[in-house]
Amino acid sequence: MGLKGKALVGQSGGPTSVINNSLIGVVEACLASDDIDGIYGMNGGIAGVLEERFFDLQAQPQSVLDGLKQTPSSALTSSRHKLKDDEIPKVLEILEAHNIRYFFLIGGNDTMDTIHRIEAACKEKGYDLKGIGIPKTVDNDLFGTDHTPGFPSAARYNALSVKQGGWLARDMREVDQFVVFQTIGRDAGWLAAAAACARQNDDDAPHLIYCPERRFVKEKMLEDVKRYIERHGWVSVVVSEGLLDPNGNPVSASTTQDAFSNTEFGAMGGASVGIEVHKMITEATGLRGEFQIIESLNMSAIDRATPLDLQEAYDCGSEAVRLALAGESGSMVSIERVGNEPYQSKLTTVPLSETAIRAKAMPESFINAEGNDVTAEALTYLKPLVGELPPFERLQPIFIEPALK
């Protein structure tokens, strides 16, 4: 006999292709419990809680729950509301009024901070609430877990795009000599680094990868670009949206901030590092090339989701419920990698206090000394997550002897 009451689950921040699998993982585990007598979904994240906007997840047809496993984006709808301290009593009042005893949020580091503060406030007030975080973010910048559900699928999306877009650039190199691919990644280069999984052959894309962990030096990048064009006749460049110049200013010239005081890059900030770098190369070399800014399309593409990611997302959701029912609170479900060949993982936990707010950068050892590529160690980490890519063929370079001399 455990704590009796209702469960509340929410999706927070940007979505991933597999975030609804975590949601269904929670719902199915709650449905299987005798202690949980109602499952509420936050309509609009924590902002929706303040207005008592709850979906009745128990009343959803099974076909909807099954269908959501193959549906990207946040089925509950989401928000980026930063919970103010003076809003917490209202949240507690609402939790009590509905006898909500199990509290789950699927999100990133800002989200873990939100659970952490609500869970702590309940403890202080003596209201018995089990609050567990479920990791989620395509950025993979969350402490306390090997990786975050959502990252593997977004990483595969990037690798597929850079690989296939690279073939295009290579085969058009007599006309267009370079391609710049911009990926999301505000504070960490995980998604930029993942593009490296696209390489099979020496001249495969990407040739150059610039991550926000290192300051971006325009002159060095231009040297790198010229060297690769001399070698292969073309070059593929991957840039992370959050690149900073040596003075610490955004290369994208973004000047806007989100609700959590994070500088906004990419499309949202109305500025783009991809276009800036494209301009730098064109101006310095006179060469033609193109830029690609998929922005958040890799956050919502179930057709490119990986089976591993879908499964881990679901498992993190159901594990959160198992932990809460066992009396645990104040922690986040964490994925621990056990082996690489074959890839194996197990679920464990980490205190919310260790995951909240801060963004996890890639280890120094994942980026090469020149700061323009990833290392073999990074690939060992990334490849099992990205999974197999299509084994593209190329013509054998067998040429006909000229007839005219």
Added chain:
Amino acid sequence: MGLKGKALVGQSGGPTSVINNSLIGVVEACLASDDIDGIYGMNGGIAGVLEERFFDLQAQPQSVLDGLKQTPSSALTSSRHKLKDDEIPKVLEILEAHNIRYFFLIGGNDTMDTIHRIEAACKEKGYDLKGIGIPKTVDNDLFGTDHTPGFPSAARYNALSVKQGGWLARDMREVDQFVVFQTIGRDAGWLAAAAACARQNDDDAPHLIYCPERRFVKEKMLEDVKRYIERHGWVSVVVSEGLLDPNGNPVSASTTQDAFSNTEFGAMGGASVGIEVHKMITEATGLRGEFQIIESLNMSAIDRATPLDLQEAYDCGSEAVRLALAGESGSMVSIERVGNEPYQSKLTTVPLSETAIRAKAMPESFINAEGNDVTAEALTYLKPLVGELPPFERLQPIFIEPALK
């Protein structure tokens, strides 16, 4: 007993996801013929011919030919070289020197013009050459065929992106109210229109589609956007890169031209209609939103290619060889649609003179009176080509009664 000699095949202009299937269609049909005693591939399109750069396609391992059926981009490599009149004698000299009697180019309207001129010059000179064009272009702006191989897969890529990106925007609408998706399409809105196939429900993306066939009026677009945001809380806008304002100037402010004197839009021109429209909406409404510029990624994505497109691309290639061996010359293989339910097509031909140079716009009847969407007639044309999309689920709007009054 037909004309004995070698075959030469080339890929021209930008690639498609399925262009190598047309190439293999040509190669396999040539291999099966007793009249053809050699199969050359142009390394670098017509520019490569001028330098006698030919791949030996007969010497390729079967595994390579099979593998290319699942490999995007132009395996032969391509060019955008505009053949000058005074280069034609050199081309003829090279064709004669190798005894090339069968000439195939896979390309769009500029490419058909190239074959047309070479074929005519051979006729005039009394050199017996069978020249057949194989249609290809993601833009679908080629006269004389129901559609071009490559378009269905690119159209599906756009529909998938707009549909899944639309779910993301819908579910984030408490934070970000709009999303602008820019697609290639210089003179014609086919690829923008294809995004309409993404709609299942009334509020599905895309809500607004602007094609270059109609002049783009900023004030009208802003009214449209505000109306949809009032109705749904968010809006999805699709824009074709080639949009012109009422004065006939590019909305993207592009000022560059390619070798065929076509204004360059999209990433290549260093200017972007997607970013301009994003800016217009933000400035006029103060709302947040994002833009997505996949640029040419839909030209090289075999994992999103449609089975129909792969098959038709192959069939157009092998049909070109069949026609040439039967003595036909100076024409392009054409796809004629025979039925829509189920979709059926047959192959026929059209004279090169009718397909060359000019770009085919969408019919007037495919765009609505307001100029901000496509019509039912357009969807009847587009849907069989795009094919089935994943059947995404959404939560039933069943809400919990508030406990606090």
